[in-house]
Amino acid sequence: MTYSFLDLVKKIDVVPYYFDEGEHAKFKESVYTFISHDGTFRLGYILPMVSKEFKNHPDVVQVDDTKREIRILPTLDTLELRNEKLNALAKSWRDNGIFLHLKGWRNELYTIYDTEKKPYMRLERSFCPLLGVVLYGCQINGYVQSPETGELKLWVPRRSATKPTYPGMLDNTVAGGVGYPQGCLETVIKECYEEAGLQSSYVKDNVSFVGVISYFYQFEKGSFDTERGFVQPEVEYIYDLRIDPSIIPHPVDNEAEDFRLMTVDEVVKHMKNGEFKHNCAGVLTDFFMRHGLITPENEKDCIEIQNRLHRRLPFPTR
Amino acid sequence: MTYSFLDLVKKIDVVPYYFDEGEHAKFKESVYTFISHDGTFRLGYILPMVSKEFKNHPDVVQVDDTKREIRILPTLDTLELRNEKLNALAKSWRDNGIFLHLKGWRNELYTIYDTEKKPYMRLERSFCPLLGVVLYGCQINGYVQSPETGELKLWVPRRSATKPTYPGMLDNTVAGGVGYPQGCLETVIKECYEEAGLQSSYVKDNVSFVGVISYFYQFEKGSFDTERGFVQPEVEYIYDLRIDPSIIPHPVDNEAEDFRLMTVDEVVKHMKNGEFKHNCAGVLTDFFMRHGLITPENEKDCIEIQNRLHRRLPFPTR
Incomplete structure (x- = not known):
């Protein structure tokens, strides 16, 4: 099966919207x-x-x-x-x-x-997840840009086969939950070192906050009688990090198996094959939209994709 | 009065959300x-x-x-x-x-x-607006970036004093409604020439689609018995256009009075004073967020701002 960008976004923005009345009522009753x-x-x-x-x-x-x-x-x-x-x-x-x-x-x-x-x-x-409360994370898109053509490539790690969640799947360059008492930028710097061996001084000078995505995840859609049905409203702080061609990210902890520098076409191919961890596909879709790679001319679902990736959750947030 | 970024966004995202139950019910009854x-x-x-x-x-x-x-x-x-x-x-x-x-x-x-x-x-x-149906527009952020420092400046026009809507207010570099049968990019190119004298070949080579914003506007919040109460759900296709320092935008039609190249601090000052047309403040807030000028460290309302600027409307869209 090949997934569209909208299919991929719907895999993380799962809980029905209030104006899908039948679906929403069924969810609320469950x-x-x-x-x-x-x-x-x-x-x-x-x-x-x-x-x-x-x-x-x-x-x-x-x-x-x-x-x-x-x-x-x-x-x-x-x-x-x-x-x-x-x-x-x-x-x-x-x-x-x-x-x-x-x-x-x-x-x-x-x-x-x-x-x-x-x-x-x-x-x-x-x-x-047992309580269905809002969780916060950081996601870093590590990219290399050709000085001549402007072409973008992305550093993509594969998750360790021994990770408890999504083993062996492709992942964002770096990601991590924002736990207490760390701030967002602090988490970014820490995770960039732990997951990709990037020096904090380099990250500080080159990373840029570029927005927030949010969506209403349920591990398994419409499942309410097993732990697969836990709902998880999520907010991810998104950062772009331009990586100098001379720097090769490498795992320091055991979270990633290896890193590969992929062209946008390669990344899209793996996304559409469903090889990325669910929420990474959301982060990458947002990256492609911000960088003019997904446009109203080549993607008919631009508006719905953008809306679902920035859902206002029915709970207070930070 | 000084407006926060969230205040400015709330001026365009006016209609209550369904989970603000009392407010939403009151709206629906009206x-x-x-x-x-x-x-x-x-x-x-x-x-x-x-x-x-x-x-x-x-x-x-x-x-x-x-x-x-x-x-x-x-x-x-x-x-x-x-x-x-x-x-x-x-x-x-x-x-x-x-x-x-x-x-x-x-x-x-x-x-x-x-x-x-x-x-x-x-x-x-x-x-x-009499029917409260979704409308579509294009908004272009024309910016100049310093090759040395990376500093961004924005080209800001003032609306003509004789315009029927928002006369004399500050505006986005270029904007226009997406009417039938024009496509988005076509509208961008046409408006860049008409409103700012920018040549179509230059615009084609340098403009980049960077996303969509959407919000649920009501001309006057909570007003239901005059035409000021019309509701207007809106979607704006957002484009960034890097403008070469040698190019000076100038009005071709009579839509703008003049253009000024402003620093980000100047733009923010005018925004917070309420001098920009309402939805421009939303477009600029999105620009600042994507370019790392608004961050979780300097803006406590990042999440709510992003969510409200990408509202999923309760009607079908393109």
């Missing part, structure tokens, strides 16, 4: 809404299998099966209290082997934000 | 939904004052006050029939002086699309 302690805003969407487990923890949340809502207890009215109670609960689920996903425990905290864009709580990374 | 002849999709949102006039034309539409829907007659089942009937109706309203907005009759046709992204009808430009 999940519980995760609500702040004061009842004023949504935090995420939760599967019934997680909601069922939450019922054993009335000291942390109230579960309302009629409204299909899971609300953090009103008494958990500080960031510290929420961090303590929710992470302790996650640990107990992990220790009791209740959710497979928690076997990938990271010991990294991700920040969840309130409607004022202020930190609302900080949760263990592997716990977040 | 308008009629314009529906395709076969009842399968929405085309736009219409004010009650327009709906009232539509009731005099049962040969064109059915108005349902209970559902608050205006549906094109099922018998108008071809593009040609819809063009004929709806444009004739617009002409009669214009000739009878029913809506002020139709005094700006353009004799330009804009295409409205169906859910397959195929042309559904073509309507007189000045009629479109």
Whole structure:
């Protein structure tokens, strides 16, 4: 099967839009809404299998099966209290082997934000997909530009065959989650060294923030009774990094197998074959759009692609 | 008053999002939904004052006050029939002086699309805001880059004091609506000559498509009983055009008064003072984001800005 750019984007922007009324209603009936302690805003969407487990923890949340809502207890009215109670609960689920996903425990905290864009709580990374809360990452497009022709090539690594997620698939030059307490640029610099051996002084001088993409992912579309159905609204900070032809990226940690410098045509071929990790195809599509390689003249779905890659999520963000 | 980038974006992305439940419900109760002849999709949102006039034309539409829907007659089942009937109706309203907005009759046709992204009808430009259908335009950022420092400057025209809309305000280097039968690039080339005297061969070689922005505009937020309340979902195709320092843009038609080459700081100052036409501030914000001038480190609202500038509209688009 050959995927179009829109097909690829739909693989990461999966949750139905409210104006697809039938589809959206079906989605909403299949999940519980995760609500702040004061009842004023949504935090995420939760599967019934997680909601069922939450019922054993009335000291942390109230579960309302009629409204299909899971609300953090009103008494958990500080960031510290929420961090303590929710992470302790996650640990107990992990220790009791209740959710497979928690076997990938990271010991990294991700920040969840309130409607004022202020930190609302900080949760263990592997716990977040169970709650359907917004996650943040950085993605770096490492490219080489011909000084003569202006032609762009991209440095593409293959993920290690032993990675727990998407083993052996093609990946973006560098990527990483934005955990607490790192900032975006700090994460970029750290990951560029760890994943591609790029020196921080070089990265600082040459990397450029170029925007944000966001989409509403579900691991497996329309699946609500296994962990494959976890929903994951995601925001990725996008950076372009011009790489000097004399620099050859190389893996420092074991995250990537090797790097290859590919022409745009090669990258597109691998994308359309479905060889890239899902969200990389989104990042690359955005890169091609910004660099005039996808245009209204050669791509009929320009508008829908752009819209889906910048979806406003129904939850507060940073 | 000084506007933030988010304030400026909110001036063009005005219609409430569905998850702002109270606001969205209020909006929906204040308008009629314009529906395709076969009842399968929405085309736009219409004010009650327009709906009232539509009731005099049962040969064109059915108005349902209970559902608050205006549906094109099922018998108008071809593009040609819809063009004929709806444009004739617009002409009669214009000739009878029913809506002020139709005094700006353009004799330009804009295409409205169906859910397959195929042309559904073509309507007189000045009629479109009465129907709240999606409109398309092109926006060109004409910039000069210092070969030594990489510093960007932008060519900024001031709109003629005699223009019917936004007289005397600052504008994007070049902009224009995408009317039928012109394509995007064709419109860009035509407008670059007419508005800025730029030669088509130069534009062809140097202009680059860099993406699409879209937003849900209402001339005056929350106003539903005057023509200021017309809603206008808009899509703008964005192009960057590097302008050689030896080229000085100059108005050929009477659309612009003069051009000035401004530093980014100057442009930002004028934006924050509210001196730019509304949607230009959106186009410039997108330019600054793509060029690394707005970053997560210096702008707390990056995500919301990007999302609102790429809103997926609740109607079919091209």
